[in-house]
Amino acid sequence: MMLRALSADFLKIRKKGIWLLIFIAPIGLVAMQALNFGLRLDYLMKQYADDLWGGLIENISFFVPISLYLGVTLVSSLVAGVEHQMSSWKQLLALPISRISVFSAKFTLCFLVLCVSCLLLPIGTALLGLLLGFGAELPYLDLLRMGFASFAAVLPMLALQLWLSLTFRNQSMPVTLGVGAAVISPFTLQLPEWFPLNWPVYAFSGPHAWWFMVAGTLCGLVIMVMGMLHFNRKDVD
Amino acid sequence: MSEWIIETKGLTKKYRGRSAVDQLDLNIAKGDIYGFLGPNGAGKTTTIRMLLGLIQPTAGSISIFGQELNKHKLDILRRIGSLVEYPSYYGHLSAVDNLEAIRRILSVPKSRIDEVLEIVSLTSESRRPVKGFSLGMKQRLGIAASLLANPELLILDEPTNGLDPSGIHEIRELIKSMPEQYGITVLVSSHLLSEVEQMAGRVGIIREGRMVFQDTIRNLKEQASSEISLVVSDPEAALWLARDTGLGVAGTVKEGALVFPGMADKNVPLLVKRLVENGHDIYRVEEHRKSLEDIFMQVIGGGDRL
Numbered sequence: 001m002m003l004r005a006l007s008a009d010f011l012k013i014r015k016k017g018i019w020l021l022i023f024i025a026p027i028g029l030v031a032m033q034a035l036n037f038g039l040r041l042d043y044l045m046k047q048y049a050d051d052l053w054g055g056l057i058e059n060i061s062f063f064v065p066i067s068l069y070l071g072v073t074l075v076s077s078l079v080a081g082v083e084h085q086m087s088s089w090k091q092l093l094a095l096p097i098s099r100i101s102v103f104s105a106k107f108t109l110c111f112l113v114l115c116v117s118c119l120l121l122p123i124g125t126a127l128l129g130l131l132l133g134f135g136a137e138l139p140y141l142d143l144l145r146m147g148f149a150s151f152a153a154v155l156p157m158l159a160l161q162l163w164l165s166l167t168f169r170n171q172s173m174p175v176t177l178g179v180g181a182a183v184i185s186p187f188t189l190q191l192p193e194w195f196p197l198n199w200p201v202y203a204f205s206g207p208h209a210w211w212f213m214v215a216g217t218l219c220g221l222v223i224m225v226m227g228m229l230h231f232n233r234k235d236v237d
Numbered sequence: 238m239s240e241w242i243i244e245t246k247g248l249t250k251k252y253r254g255r256s257a258v259d260q261l262d263l264n265i266a267k268g269d270i271y272g273f274l275g276p277n278g279a280g281k282t283t284t285i286r287m288l289l290g291l292i293q294p295t296a297g298s299i300s301i302f303g304q305e306l307n308k309h310k311l312d313i314l315r316r317i318g319s320l321v322e323y324p325s326y327y328g329h330l331s332a333v334d335n336l337e338a339i340r341r342i343l344s345v346p347k348s349r350i351d352e353v354l355e356i357v358s359l360t361s362e363s364r365r366p367v368k369g370f371s372l373g374m375k376q377r378l379g380i381a382a383s384l385l386a387n388p389e390l391l392i393l394d395e396p397t398n399g400l401d402p403s404g405i406h407e408i409r410e411l412i413k414s415m416p417e418q419y420g421i422t423v424l425v426s427s428h429l430l431s432e433v434e435q436m437a438g439r440v441g442i443i444r445e446g447r448m449v450f451q452d453t454i455r456n457l458k459e460q461a462s463s464e465i466s467l468v469v470s471d472p473e474a475a476l477w478l479a480r481d482t483g484l485g486v487a488g489t490v491k492e493g494a495l496v497f498p499g500m501a502d503k504n505v506p507l508l509v510k511r512l513v514e515n516g517h518d519i520y521r522v523e524e525h526r527k528s529l530e531d532i533f534m535q536v537i538g539g540g541d542r543l
Contacts, residue, residue: 011330011334015329086324088327090322092325094317095314095343096386098311
């Protein structure tokens with residue numbers, strides 16, 4: 001049942017700019033570093049001489065958490081907006097499909113398209129590294145961790161944003177919250193590492209990165225279930 | 238009429254203590270077109286949303302196809318097609334893609350899309366984005382979507398709202414054909430009696446959340462009493478004479494005319510003859526029948542209107 005709703009959802013997000021966002025974000029991050037390394041290649045080559053790939057990944061990873069916060073916010077809002085726009089909820093939820101399936105499908109949709117971004121990022125990074133002549137010994141694990149480790153830690157935010165976006169017809173509240181979180185996230189690094197907005201950073205670069213990935217996944221699941229239960233009971237106007 | 242497709246008992250929905258729907262008992266028979274009437278804000282849409290499981294009733298029970306709605310919601314919804322208020326659609330998608338998005342959830346064969354587009358005559362426009370459609374076309378697309386799953390029951394909330402006369406006519410003909418051609422029971426709500434009287438068998442009239450009338454259109458019409466009015470040269474004298482005839486008719490003088498409510502046919506010529514014989518000039522003899530609209534206003538007005 002969930003898969004049927006998911007397949008319908010993939011149809012609905014066509015021409016909504018979601019795919020554009022999914023492709024633009026990782027390409028933009030890589031392009032930014034292409035510019036950075038392109039302008040001062042000699043200096044940076046010297047600085048990262050013992051680990052060229054590590055240097056590139058580190059530079060890109062600075063911007064991954066903030067991009068994820070923005071991505072999670074915008075994707076949730078766009079996915080929910082498809083139904084809010086012409087108040088399609090009353091039509092969708094009067095179909096013979098459980099609300100749990102509808103909610104799960106929306107969550108899965110957001111999760112999958114964001115995974116595409118997280119996959120495009122290492123591919124783009126690898127291409128850039130190869131182009132700059134960093135050698136063919138690709139650090140595969142680190143490349144993949146760059147996107148996906150932080151994504152796991154940002155799942156609670158995805159669950160929360162999707163819940164809010166689905167609940168409120170007016171998207172300004174959830175979008176403000178999400179963008180606000182993205183904007184302040186670099187500054188909260190001065191707070192202890194357990195502070196939730198810091199999880200994406202420590203899930204990639206901390207001494208016990210696994211903790212934050214696991215905590216993010218579990219916390220995300222809990223919030224998703226809460227959102228699902230609320231969605232299952234709420235009145236549809 | 239023992240088999241009810243929809244039966245509600247004591248259905249109530251309260252918002253912050255105010256009852257939007259209050260103790261509603263709805264009975265809809267199989268194969269009927271049921272007109273659900275009431276002024277704006279009377280609780281029609283709230284009732285329909287409860288029937289579709291979109292909102293939870295505060296109290297009361299809903300049984301559709303003989304099953305409890307809250308226990309067999311998905312089984313029941315599988316057999317219902319619905320259109321709630323203004324049309325729902327995905328503007329950036331074409332008519333076909335809109336239906337496809339719904340079809341994927343219903344998992345009915347793809348050929349159904351062409352069939353329902355044919356029924357609502359949208360086949361030629363099916364590839365255009367829906368945001369460019371006229372309201373009537375969007376409404377027809379909504380009906381097409383509601384027919385996609387071959388429903389046994391169609392619930393249409395104000396399907397003709399905002400349409401022009403030809404659009405209204407088109408939708409009305411479409412609805413009328415449903416029970417005949419496809420054996421579908423239809424619940425159609427409206428705030429206009431005139432719109433429903435031409436298609437519905439039974440009507441329910443709701444006012445401030447309460448059912449104030451539920452019966453056949455024919456019985457509603459029978460409530461329409463008629464009165465005979467006579468315009469004569471000297472109404473006052475004629476009235477005295479009429480009371481004196483022994484016909485037992487009680488009339489009044491209203492705006493210079495004699496008015497006799499509910500007068501039997503056989504008494505009319507007797508009265509006229511008597512008046513003529515006594516030298517009264519009779520200019521006009523008229524029958525006034527209350528229109529359904531008058532009765533509707535009377536029923537929904539309930540006497541406590543300002």
